[in-house]
Amino acid sequence: MARTKITVAVTGLNNIDSPGPGIPVIRGIKESEEFDARIIGLAYEHLEPGIYMSELVDKTYMIPYPSKGKEALYDRLMEIHKKENIDVIIPNFDAELFSFIKLENQLNKVGIKTFLPTLEQFEERHKSNLPAYGKKYGVDIPQGTEVFSIADLNNALKSMEYPVMVKGKYYDAYKAYSEEQAIAYFHKMSAKWGLPVILQEFIDGTEVNVIALGDGKGNLTAAVPMRKQYITDKGKAWGGITIEDQSLLDLAHKIVSQSKWRGGMELELIRSANGKLYILEINPRIPAWVYLAVGAGQNIPEALIKLALGNDVKPYTRYDVGKMFIRYSYDMIVDIDRFSTLATSGEL
Amino acid sequence: MKIKENIAISETGFVFNPTTGDSFTLNETGRKVIALINEGKTIEQTAKVLKETFDVDDTTLERYLFDFIYDLRINKLLEE
Numbered sequence: 135m136a137r138t139k140i141t142v143a144v145t146g147l148n149n150i151d152s153p154g155p156g157i158p159v160i161r162g163i164k165e166s167e168e169f170d171a172r173i174i175g176l177a178y179e180h181l182e183p184g185i186y187m188s189e190l191v192d193k194t195y196m197i198p199y200p201s202k203g204k205e206a207l208y209d210r211l212m213e214i215h216k217k218e219n220i221d222v223i224i225p226n227f228d229a230e231l232f233s234f235i236k237l238e239n240q241l242n243k244v245g246i247k248t249f250l251p252t253l254e255q256f257e258e259r260h261k262s263n264l265p266a267y268g269k270k271y272g273v274d275i276p277q278g279t280e281v282f283s284i285a286d287l288n289n290a291l292k293s294m295e296y297p298v299m300v301k302g303k304y305y306d307a308y309k310a311y312s313e314e315q316a317i318a319y320f321h322k323m324s325a326k327w328g329l330p331v332i333l334q335e336f337i338d339g340t341e342v343n344v345i346a347l348g349d350g351k352g353n354l355t356a357a358v359p360m361r362k363q364y365i366t367d368k369g370k371a372w373g374g375i376t377i378e379d380q381s382l383l384d385l386a387h388k389i390v391s392q393s394k395w396r397g398g399m400e401l402e403l404i405r406s407a408n409g410k411l412y413i414l415e416i417n418p419r420i421p422a423w424v425y426l427a428v429g430a431g432q433n434i435p436e437a438l439i440k441l442a443l444g445n446d447v448k449p450y451t452r453y454d455v456g457k458m459f460i461r462y463s464y465d466m467i468v469d470i471d472r473f474s475t476l477a478t479s480g481e482l
Numbered sequence: 483m484k485i486k487e488n489i490a491i492s493e494t495g496f497v498f499n500p501t502t503g504d505s506f507t508l509n510e511t512g513r514k515v516i517a518l519i520n521e522g523k524t525i526e527q528t529a530k531v532l533k534e535t536f537d538v539d540d541t542t543l544e545r546y547l548f549d550f551i552y553d554l555r556i557n558k559l560l561e562e
Contacts, residue, residue, distance in 0.1 A: 377501060
């Protein structure tokens with residue numbers, strides 16, 4: 135069967151020690167048996183490694199930071215669209231999703247498809263809203279509160295036991311064993327990600343994650359659970375293995391069907407010593423370990439593109455248990471000409 | 483006492499629990515104990531066979547065997 139030619143733009147090319155999902159998403163697309171994709175990278179920083187991976191990324195354009203607003207993003211996307219005729223955009227950063235969700239209709243009008251959660255879905259699973267989310271959907275969430283100041287923090291700590299988790303609004307989490315540590319992490323998180331900072335009960339147990347794809351109608355199109363085997367000092371999985379745990383799939387199914395989740399999702403979970411499952415975070419996008427799901431038999435990036443294009447997608451019903459991913463770092467040698475072309479023209 | 487059905491154990495002594503993602507390696511004695519458990523032997527019967535196979539006193543055998551069974555249990559490898 136001839137593969138359909140398609141142009142897909144992807145963000146998250148920062149394949150660094152805390153990697154964005156862009157490159158593994160692209161690897162999934164490149165392995166598609168249905169699409170012959172031209173890949174357009176959308177980058178924020180000149181040194182995002184994916185920009186220089188010409189075997190995976192056909193062309194890269196710089197785009198404005200989310201802080202510049204959605205109008206600036208739209209204008210830049212239209213410049214790129216004129217040259218590249220983009221069919222689908224897959225945004226991969228939490229911080230940019232708000233703008234892309236807001237632009238969804240405008241992009242759709244010019245023929246660019248996305249497949250993103252609704253604004254309501256995006257907002258209600260924010261770390262700071264998780265306790266309410268837990269109540270609404272009947273899932274267990276560690277006790278937590280959002281804090282806006284040191285006074286808030288001290289107040290909240292009075293009713294908590296150490297250690298506590300101090301989390302940034304978008305990324306990062308630290309375990310604090312004392313008030314002094316909690317204050318230091320509060321400053322670190324607020325400086326990096328803004329307010330509020332999230333204070334959460336620490337649950338001792340085993341970290342497990344589920345990657346899921348919802349079709350927006352309540353169907354779970356794909357889901358693969360993974361246990362982290364090697365965790366970096368930034369809390370990122372550097373190795374992981376697919377596991378067979380029906381309770382994890384049931385939970386993914388429950389959340390996707392009840393919320394009618396649309397798009398990629400990652401559930402970050404912890405199973406306590408007594409076997410209870412807690413949701414630590416719900417990430418509203420495909421996670422960086424998505425290529426493990428592809429390797430285990432569920433090509434989630436391909437399925438997401440099909441959903442974005444309005445094609446029928448048969449839900450995946452199986453995956454290989456015991457497939458592992460082992461991440462590695464790799465030095466590319468790049469001529470300064472390429473860097474300077476990108477820096478001066480905004481494209482490469 | 484029974485090893486859970488979904489636990490994968492290779493001939494070389496590699497054990498994989500697909501539910502938790504945990505993996506372990508067994509030495510020759512561990513492989514022997516697992517084989518005896520899989521034959522349906524009780525702890526006492528297992529101890530008896532081990533006593534006949536290895537040059538070991540009762541106290542040492544009991545201590546190591548119970549430790550091993552405890553490890554199987556806490557790592558959720560045993561059908562409870």
